[in-house]
Amino acid sequence: MRNLLEVKNVKKLYGKKEAVKGVSFEVGEGEIFALIGPNGAGKTTTLRMISTLIEINGGQITRGGVDVKKSPEKVRELLTYLPDEAGAYKNMTGISYLRFMASLCANSDEEAKKSVEYAEEICSSLGDALYEKIKTYSKGMMRKLLIARAVMTRPKLAILDEPTSGLDIINGLEVRNFIKSLTQSGMSVLLSSHNMLEIDYVSDRVGIIDKGLLYAVGTPKELKEKYNAANLEEVFVQCVKETESKTGKGGETA
Amino acid sequence: MNKTRKSKFPIIFKKELKDLMTPQALIPIVILFFLFYFMGDIIGSLSDDHTVTINIDEPGISDGPPAEMTVSANSLVGFIDEDNSELSNYIKDNIRNFGVIPVFPEAADPETAMNQLESYDFAGEEVKIQTLIVIPRGFEENLLIGNYASVDAYSSIDSFGMTSMIAGASAHTVTSAVNNLLSQRLYEIYGGDPNININYIKFPVYSNDFTYLNNITQNVNASMVLGYVTSQTVFLPIIIFIIIMMSTQMLAASIVNEKTDKTLETIMTTPMSRMSVLLAKILSAAIYAGIYAGAYSVSYKRFMDSLGGSDGNYPDEFISSLEKFGITFDITAFAIIGAQLFLSVLCGLAISMLIGMIIEDMKTLQAYLMPVMFLIMIPYLLSMFLDINTLPAIAKILIYALPFTHTFTAATNLFTQNYTLIIFGIIYQAIFVGALLTVAVKIFNSDKLFTLGQIMAKKNKGRNKKSAFANLLKK
Numbered sequence: 001m002r003n004l005l006e007v008k009n010v011k012k013l014y015g016k017k018e019a020v021k022g023v024s025f026e027v028g029e030g031e032i033f034a035l036i037g038p039n040g041a042g043k044t045t046t047l048r049m050i051s052t053l054i055e056i057n058g059g060q061i062t063r064g065g066v067d068v069k070k071s072p073e074k075v076r077e078l079l080t081y082l083p084d085e086a087g088a089y090k091n092m093t094g095i096s097y098l099r100f101m102a103s104l105c106a107n108s109d110e111e112a113k114k115s116v117e118y119a120e121e122i123c124s125s126l127g128d129a130l131y132e133k134i135k136t137y138s139k140g141m142m143r144k145l146l147i148a149r150a151v152m153t154r155p156k157l158a159i160l161d162e163p164t165s166g167l168d169i170i171n172g173l174e175v176r177n178f179i180k181s182l183t184q185s186g187m188s189v190l191l192s193s194h195n196m197l198e199i200d201y202v203s204d205r206v207g208i209i210d211k212g213l214l215y216a217v218g219t220p221k222e223l224k225e226k227y228n229a230a231n232l233e234e235v236f237v238q239c240v241k242e243t244e245s246k247t248g249k250g251g252e253t254a
Numbered sequence: 255m256n257k258t259r260k261s262k263f264p265i266i267f268k269k270e271l272k273d274l275m276t277p278q279a280l281i282p283i284v285i286l287f288f289l290f291y292f293m294g295d296i297i298g299s300l301s302d303d304h305t306v307t308i309n310i311d312e313p314g315i316s317d318g319p320p321a322e323m324t325v326s327a328n329s330l331v332g333f334i335d336e337d338n339s340e341l342s343n344y345i346k347d348n349i350r351n352f353g354v355i356p357v358f359p360e361a362a363d364p365e366t367a368m369n370q371l372e373s374y375d376f377a378g379e380e381v382k383i384q385t386l387i388v389i390p391r392g393f394e395e396n397l398l399i400g401n402y403a404s405v406d407a408y409s410s411i412d413s414f415g416m417t418s419m420i421a422g423a424s425a426h427t428v429t430s431a432v433n434n435l436l437s438q439r440l441y442e443i444y445g446g447d448p449n450i451n452i453n454y455i456k457f458p459v460y461s462n463d464f465t466y467l468n469n470i471t472q473n474v475n476a477s478m479v480l481g482y483v484t485s486q487t488v489f490l491p492i493i494i495f496i497i498i499m500m501s502t503q504m505l506a507a508s509i510v511n512e513k514t515d516k517t518l519e520t521i522m523t524t525p526m527s528r529m530s531v532l533l534a535k536i537l538s539a540a541i542y543a544g545i546y547a548g549a550y551s552v553s554y555k556r557f558m559d560s561l562g563g564s565d566g567n568y569p570d571e572f573i574s575s576l577e578k579f580g581i582t583f584d585i586t587a588f589a590i591i592g593a594q595l596f597l598s599v600l601c602g603l604a605i606s607m608l609i610g611m612i613i614e615d616m617k618t619l620q621a622y623l624m625p626v627m628f629l630i631m632i633p634y635l636l637s638m639f640l641d642i643n644t645l646p647a648i649a650k651i652l653i654y655a656l657p658f659t660h661t662f663t664a665a666t667n668l669f670t671q672n673y674t675l676i677i678f679g680i681i682y683q684a685i686f687v688g689a690l691l692t693v694a695v696k697i698f699n700s701d702k703l704f705t706l707g708q709i710m711a712k713k714n715k716g717r718n719k720k721s722a723f724a725n726l727l728k729k
């Protein structure tokens with residue numbers, strides 16, 4: 001599998017506080033990679049750096065060996081980003097929001113139209129609500145709309161920050177199944193979650209992150225075997241313990 | 255790449271415009287428009303039965319003041335005696351009894367005399383005397399054959415604040431003092447004559463009013479001029495205030511809303527330049543303010559025309575005198591006030607943008623907008639109640655340091671032909687706007703757009719001993 005992008009020893013400082021302390025991983029083409037870790041681990045910060053929203057204070061992100069810092073606008077043509085707990089313009093209807101975002105991203109009307117058509121397909125479960133104002137949407141509806149927005153342009157990489165957080169079981173399952181289905185079309189997905197159990201089924205590979213450090217990277221199966229754990233939550237607990245006893249690094253508070 | 259980036263702008267610009275042109279935003283414009291459009295008619299009809307009739311019936315205060323007293327500059331009045339008769343000298347010698355201190359400028363020509371009186375050396379102190387009475391040749395002659403006589407009363411207008419009203423009334427006071435004096439004197443002469451008209455004995459002298467303004471004199475009453483200017487400018491500051499406040503609040507709210515909904519982040523990860531996003535926001539807010547100002551101007555112009563135009567309540571000669579003074583709202587005046595209003599709006603927009611960037615939620619936004627509101631309110635209130643140009647130098651500098659002040663004083667400065675201040679104001683405002691926008695653009699193009707707010711919030715929460723402000727300073 002070819003790499004879509006490489007994250008190499010990336011760091012982020014907020015003032016004096018080091019929120020991300022050197023994180024490295026790769027995302028392969030057509031792969032679903034999940035960053036899992038508790039709140040405040042540095043997931044959002046990492047995803048924001050990759051999506052060029054914030055600057056990197058150390059290390060680099062490369063695509064095919066070329067630093068993406070040099071042409072952030074080019075990078076943004078390859079990816080879409082769904083922020084954690086995002087909303088949309090409340091006075092727009094769902095469909096007009098999709099159209100607006102499609103025309104922002106597309107290079108031609110044709111392209112935009114195609115994107116909207118695809119999004120409508122994804123949002124078919126919303127039914128007529130797609131033509132109603134976004135302020136009337138439930139959380140589940142909103143999330144579906146936003147995920148449809150994030151993938152409708154068929155980006156090389158969809159970055160989804162906590163795409164299932166706050167959703168009920170049914171909606172959460174629906175979203176996870178949808179994300180899983182995306183790779184069939186060759187799209188890569190980089191997502192994050194603080195819910196480690198639900199990620200097992202969705203992701204091809206996971207990175208375990210806490211306190212700005214990446215503890216382990218691998219397929220869920222590999223990790224569970226390595227740490228002799230029944231699920232990813234146990235893996236997390238094990239590897240945090242292990243790293244702390246080895247280096248004492250994880251215990252440091254920022 | 256470049257081509258696609260350019261073509262994005264109309265899309266987001268349209269969205270931004272639509273965002274602002276909501277019913278809530280447009281209703282105040284419509285209300286304002288109709289308010290001024292019809293208010294002219296209403297006030298016009300009210301002022302019909304409000305016509306000024308000259309009626310001087312004050313009882314004489316014949317008890318003379320003590321020989322020595324401190325006098326306010328307002329009681330100093332210039333006199334030119336062209337008649338040089340017994341009666342005219344009687345007036346000059348006795349008018350002190352009515353609290354009027356006569357002074358005698360060197361110039362014989364009233365306009366030059368008014369100029370001299372503007373900075374008159376009175377007992378070693380430089381004072382500004384705003385009233386001049388000219389007793390014309392033939393004054394005594396007229397009176398002694400039983401005719402009414404006239405004096406020419408000159409009042410200078412140097413400002414359009416509320417204090418200038420007092421100066422405007424002063425000529426009237428002097429004329430009534432002259433009447434009181436002569437009334438006594440003529441009574442002594444004609445006392446028992448049954449043929450003499452009692453009104454003539456009571457009010458033998460009427461005044462022929464002149465106004466001195468911007469170095470010229472016109473044969474119009476100063477109170478009327480001030481009344482006219484006030485009627486035209488009284489609503490100006492409140493409109494300026496509303497326009498600046500509205501656009502400022504709207505832009506800040508729009509940015510903060512986009513931050514809480516994370517739509518800003520979403521848009522900024524599309525292949526579109528941040529500058530387009532920012533430009534669309536500023537431009538649509540400025541256009542909103544422009545429409546607001548335009549609607550106001552049209553309705554307000556109509557309002558003023560209905561008060562003072564050819565079909566209004568003022569006679570044509572009066573209006574043409576005002577035009578000679580340069581105190582009518584002509585196209586230039588509108589353009590200058592409009593330009594200064596636009597600069598103030600831009601200034602407000604730049605400030606609100608900065609605030610929008612460091613604020614994370616609407617509640618905090620209100621708290622941060624309060625000080626800005628005061629920055630706008632201070633010059634607003636001051637300009638309504640006094641002429642800032644008459645304040646002590648330090649106060650003047652402080653108040654003019656607020657960029658908004660220049661817009662509030664634009665009309666007054668125009669009417670007093672204070673062009674240096676207007677030009678300086680425009681340059682100052684432009685520099686101010688430029689600097690603020692540069693900072694705003696810098697922040698918008700950097701991480702800080704997403705991180706500053708949280709850093710501020712944390713600093714405010716933690717360590718309550720040291721204030722957030724102190725922390726900022728330390729940085």
Ligand SMILES: Nc1ncnc2c1ncn2[C@@H]1O[C@H](COP(=O)(O)OP(=O)(O)O)[C@@H](O)[C@H]1O
Binds near residue numbers: 041042705708
């Ligand atoms: N804008 C910011 N300013 C300062 N600190 C921040 C900011 N964003 C996040 N942090 C801090 O950085 C750390 C990582 O945050 P984040 O990446 O949001 O974690 P996660 O998404 O894993 O919950 C946290 O301790 C958080 O408090």
Ligand SMILES: [Mg+2]
Binds near residue numbers: 040161
């Ligand atoms: Mg997060």
